[in-house]
Amino acid sequence: MLVVAVAPFMLDSYTLSILVRAIFFAMLALTVDILWGYTGVLTFGQSAFFGAGAYAAGLVFTHLGFSPEMAALALGEALLSAGLIALLVGWLSFYHGATPLYASVISLVLPIVMTQLLFSGGTFTGSSSGLTGYVSFDLSLEAWFWWAGFALIAITALAWRFVHSDAGRLLVATRDNEMRCSYLGINTSTLKIGLLVATALVAAVAGFGYASFSGVVAPELAGFVFGTEIIIWVALGGRGTLIGPVFGALLIECASAYLGGSLPYVWKLLLGAAFVGVIVLLPQGLLPALLARWLPKHWATSAKPAVTLVEAAARPTSGAQATEAVALRGVGKHYGSLRVLKDIDLVAAPGELVSLIGPNGAGKTTLMRCMSDGAERSSGTVHIAGNDIGRAPPYVAVRYGLGRKFQTANVFATLTVAESLRIARTRLDPPSLWRRAEQLALPAYALAVLQVTQLDKKLDTEARNLSHGEQQALELAMVLAMEPRVLLLDEPTAGLTLAERTLIGQVFLDLTHRFGLCLLLVEHDIEFVREISTRLVVLHEGHIAMQGSVQEVVESELVRTIYSGAAATPHGASA
Amino acid sequence: MIIPALELKDVESGYEQAMVLRGVSLQIAPGEIMALLGKNGMGKTTLLKAVIGYLPKRAGTVQVFGQDVTHWPAHRVARQRVAYSPQEQALFAELSIRDNLRLGLSSDKGFDEGYAAMTEHFPFLAGRLAQLAGTLSGGEQKMLVVARALMMRPRLILIDEITEGLQPSVITRLAASLRRERATHGTAMLIVEQNVGFALQVADRYSVLKRGEIVAVGATADPSAEQIINSQLQV
Numbered sequence: 001m002l003v004v005a006v007a008p009f010m011l012d013s014y015t016l017s018i019l020v021r022a023i024f025f026a027m028l029a030l031t032v033d034i035l036w037g038y039t040g041v042l043t044f045g046q047s048a049f050f051g052a053g054a055y056a057a058g059l060v061f062t063h064l065g066f067s068p069e070m071a072a073l074a075l076g077e078a079l080l081s082a083g084l085i086a087l088l089v090g091w092l093s094f095y096h097g098a099t100p101l102y103a104s105v106i107s108l109v110l111p112i113v114m115t116q117l118l119f120s121g122g123t124f125t126g127s128s129s130g131l132t133g134y135v136s137f138d139l140s141l142e143a144w145f146w147w148a149g150f151a152l153i154a155i156t157a158l159a160w161r162f163v164h165s166d167a168g169r170l171l172v173a174t175r176d177n178e179m180r181c182s183y184l185g186i187n188t189s190t191l192k193i194g195l196l197v198a199t200a201l202v203a204a205v206a207g208f209g210y211a212s213f214s215g216v217v218a219p220e221l222a223g224f225v226f227g228t229e230i231i232i233w234v235a236l237g238g239r240g241t242l243i244g245p246v247f248g249a250l251l252i253e254c255a256s257a258y259l260g261g262s263l264p265y266v267w268k269l270l271l272g273a274a275f276v277g278v279i280v281l282l283p284q285g286l287l288p289a290l291l292a293r294w295l296p297k298h299w300a301t302s303a304k305p306a307v308t309l310v311e312a313a314a315r316p317t318s319g320a321q322a323t324e325a326v327a328l329r330g331v332g333k334h335y336g337s338l339r340v341l342k343d344i345d346l347v348a349a350p351g352e353l354v355s356l357i358g359p360n361g362a363g364k365t366t367l368m369r370c371m372s373d374g375a376e377r378s379s380g381t382v383h384i385a386g387n388d389i390g391r392a393p394p395y396v397a398v399r400y401g402l403g404r405k406f407q408t409a410n411v412f413a414t415l416t417v418a419e420s421l422r423i424a425r426t427r428l429d430p431p432s433l434w435r436r437a438e439q440l441a442l443p444a445y446a447l448a449v450l451q452v453t454q455l456d457k458k459l460d461t462e463a464r465n466l467s468h469g470e471q472q473a474l475e476l477a478m479v480l481a482m483e484p485r486v487l488l489l490d491e492p493t494a495g496l497t498l499a500e501r502t503l504i505g506q507v508f509l510d511l512t513h514r515f516g517l518c519l520l521l522v523e524h525d526i527e528f529v530r531e532i533s534t535r536l537v538v539l540h541e542g543h544i545a546m547q548g549s550v551q552e553v554v555e556s557e558l559v560r561t562i563y564s565g566a567a568a569t570p571h572g573a574s575a
Numbered sequence: 576m577i578i579p580a581l582e583l584k585d586v587e588s589g590y591e592q593a594m595v596l597r598g599v600s601l602q603i604a605p606g607e608i609m610a611l612l613g614k615n616g617m618g619k620t621t622l623l624k625a626v627i628g629y630l631p632k633r634a635g636t637v638q639v640f641g642q643d644v645t646h647w648p649a650h651r652v653a654r655q656r657v658a659y660s661p662q663e664q665a666l667f668a669e670l671s672i673r674d675n676l677r678l679g680l681s682s683d684k685g686f687d688e689g690y691a692a693m694t695e696h697f698p699f700l701a702g703r704l705a706q707l708a709g710t711l712s713g714g715e716q717k718m719l720v721v722a723r724a725l726m727m728r729p730r731l732i733l734i735d736e737i738t739e740g741l742q743p744s745v746i747t748r749l750a751a752s753l754r755r756e757r758a759t760h761g762t763a764m765l766i767v768e769q770n771v772g773f774a775l776q777v778a779d780r781y782s783v784l785k786r787g788e789i790v791a792v793g794a795t796a797d798p799s800a801e802q803i804i805n806s807q808l809q810v
Contacts, residue, residue: 145621190786215579269725319594335710357742358742359744359745360699360713360714360715360718360740360741360742360745361711361712361714362712362713363712364712365712365713407713407740408663408713454614466616466622467615467616467617467620467738468615468662468663469615469616469769470615470616473615481744490713491713491739492742494613494739494740495662495736495769496615496737496810497614497615497769497808498771498805499614499809500614500615512744514767523742524714524740524741524742527745563742563743563744564742564743564744
């Protein structure tokens, strides 16, 4: 801040005016960093929103003249147009099932369409030469610098606060594993559309400021070349750091202004070479590399406040309990002519623990997928706690009370154990936009899983550094943290030792007996299944071959032939 | 003196700051099957990754058939005919079963013979060469990963939790398959397991890993083996 305060007295007016322009660009770089660096949405289109803001100012001041009222009108128009465009583009890019590549392509198309519109606007938009010579705010260069400089600091500070808050972790969670988010009941489409709109508004304000300051708007401001340049600033500065992209933008803009004049072509070459060099040698960008070298180590690592686990207050179960926790009727699934599931009828009540067994490839995991994602099945209906899931994406079934643990651990690679659990609580305890909570309230049974597997001693460990079995346990704890009514567990004890298995089995019994949850379990460990199940269902070649009590099923001829094989194998050594 | 198939001497390795293996020494003779047991997070997978060359070693040496491979990258270690069958489903989902199996070989020569052997071990593979690996069920994918590793006729194979997610009858058959593979080709094996029963059935010797150190080694034929292992896994 001190630097911003005193800089005007130290620098000549040419440098100062370049810096003001660069500051507006830096705000834009900030929005790209939030989208790309934190959320993983690679966008080339933020320039379009900057252009929308700039042209709002240019058009109003040129055609309607300048007055404080007109300035307010122009700013309002900038926000409105950028917001609406972002809403439309966001909806197009992030609807359920759209791939990230698709979103990037749309972000590339947007600035191209914008520039074409500006080109074809005739005298109204000034076509290719843009608009110049309009009257704008009567401010001295120093005043502009202060305004812009402090605005940049304020926006950076707000963004910093946000991405480091509990809500900000949602962005990283979305980047790491969107599927997991969806299965935690989080609608990532809405989240990303909202984020795009918010960043578009900031970009529009930056564009508005830029146009008011420079007195020139040109179609290039909305173009994809500019949009790509921002990506370069962010990558050079260090994506996912906020400060890095800001300095990247300031540095490159200033260097361009000086060197671009004296070395017109060589400069571009140098910039390109520097970009390639940084990507190859310092893939994290300049700032993180510099910090790693000069900052003492504890600076980088001690930032996270310690989290204490507490037990969540019991929630009153809303309304009358449905008698059918989960009900499938006539569910089928086929890929072309290959029928994977045929006419599955399966009903389970609260407090029941139903185990699904069957040979590898019988369709067990497919069945679980059909229960949770409405788009999966080819025919039939699925009800969760009495609600028809229709064709809705997984987060809807989750909101009806479903929790699903996948066969292979499905967690957030770069989030810590505590952060992951917090994300899982997003729907029950809405996270703060500004703070990190120091307490994490979890239901008793989720705490039990953490204790049994000793994950409660590793709250600050990132998920990717956990062992395979610990990741499985973390996912289970995350699913339980949602306080589901129906639990789908695909091999929950895989990768756990016998002792851990027994303890987890106790937790499952508790869930059904004490808390009245309905559990559906896919397991191969017959001993484990035998001890905790109330009912067994045998799936074979896509249909239910048999169901009944544990005793009946395990001793049946069918299960012996298709599943468990010959009589028990001798234990111990073989020569 | 026989040159061991695999010899680790005081190996230390881990991830960034976290030291996982703290001086592990281990020997496997040619044609020997060793089971590596231990609770979660004790470093079993880390040990396999250190051997195959995915993780740098901070101290100690790793030798494969007398060749020092301590600082070799994974592809060079693999060319010593060391196969690795990881725990996670490391398949090429968009490639067919045939292509996945073929990738373990340097040429088409020997494919048919290898494939015939694999369908014997894993009957589900029969007649499904053209199917995309990504469309297999979870358990089938695990079996394909092992089949791919065995295809290259390794001298030493590292297998990480093969029984996870497999149905009981398949596990029983797999134990027989691994022992037959060893009997016919003399393949040395290091198998990481949670399923103690399976490990004792397949392996000649066992080691228990605890907080990055080997705390027990013994022969599986020893009648007290299971008891020793279980007491080590308790605490």
